[in-house]
Amino acid sequence: MSELAAALDIVGARWALLIVEQLLEGPRRYGDLQRELGMGTNMLATRLRELEAAGVLRRLPLRHNTRAYALTERGLALSAAITALRRWGAEQT
Amino acid sequence: MSELAAALDIVGARWALLIVEQLLEGPRRYGDLQRELGMGTNMLATRLRELEAAGVLRRLPLRHNTRAYALTERGLALSAAITALRRWGAEQT
């Protein structure tokens, strides 16, 4: 598997990069992510589980049944790729 | 829709970036892409149609029923994003 395919295996799933994009601005709670992204809660739960398993983000317990999701170092390293894609998306030709 | 979402709307589909990665090395014919990527021919046809419609690549007629697919300027502009993702995928942590 090529390096690109390996990357897409983790962040190529729908919503995955959009979740990481939000978390680049700081930790978020589950409900925040859902409202900001406008995605279904079942998909969000699935993606967060996958991204956590891949070491992209981690759960931070806050209070009782409240926790935050924050990027790991590996998640932060996606910043360059997201910036490049965002720039490309912004170019209207 | 955010700029990232706009980009993913075009190149976020499965196989799309892998196709562009191949074409970064030069024009390819349909059968070449299929063999190099190991993907089903129905999906390849669908992706090529979408990427052509999005202005990422164009068909170049070669001979009778033979043609090549080549990146447009907009397709070449994906190089930075692909490089960033490939680098991220290569990092083993």
Add this chain to the structure above:
DNA sequence: ACGGCGCACTTCCATTTTGAAAGTGTTAGC
């Protein structure tokens, strides 16, 4: 000139993924 081959697809159908909606369990505050 005719049969088979390679090329670029399309069609069909099973499997997987995605998505909307509603439901679950827990704790906090009134």
Add this chain to the structure above:
DNA sequence: GCTAACACTTTCAAAATGGAAGTGCGCCGT
């Protein structure tokens, strides 16, 4: 005790994906 917020899970329909087989067309050897 009652309601609300939070973080999910469950259910089921719709859409995307994938494997396999089929289509049309020109070339090439016989």
